[in-house]
Amino acid sequence: MSLLARLFSSQPDPREALRPLWYRVVELSREPALYRDDGVADTVAGRFDMIAAILALVMLHMERDGLAAETALLTELFVADMDAQLRETGVGDIVVGKHVGRLVSVLGGRLGALREALASGDAAVLEAALERNVTMVEGSGTVALARRLRAFADRLGELDTDEVLAGRIAL
8 A cells, every 4th residue: 555545545554453563573672581691782783683583584474374465564664663763863854764775675684594594494504694694792602592583483383374463472
C-alpha cells in the first residue's frame, strides 16, 4: 500500500498487525544475556547488530513460510523505527534517508549471511558469519552467541506462523 493510499484510506494500516512482532524483536535484542554472557558489545553498534540479527532470523522464518507481504511490512516497521531513532539522535532531514538506506543494506547483508550460515548446518560457519557481522567485546568469541541464535532459529521453526506473527517468540 502506497504512502498516499495509507494517508487517505479509511482502512487500518496493515503494518499495525505486525507491530507486536517488531516490538518483540527489539525487546529480544535487548536481552541482557546477549551482552553479559555472549560477548556482544553493549554499544549502539552492538545493539543495532542484535536487532538486525534477530530480525533477520525472524524474517528468514517468515520467508520459509511464504510470508513475503508480511516480511515487507515488518521491514517497513524497521525502516520507520530506524528513521525515528536517527532523527532523535540529531541526524538531519537531508541525510537521514541515506543513513536509513545504509541500515537497510546492512539488514540485507545480515539476511544473506545468516541464510547461508544456517543452511550450512555447520556451527563454525555461523560463528564466522557472526564474527563478521556483530560488534563483539574485544577478546570475545562468537561460540555462545552462535549457539543462542541457532537455538532461537530452531525454536522459531517449531512455532505456528500465527504465534510468530503475533510476536509470541522467545530467545
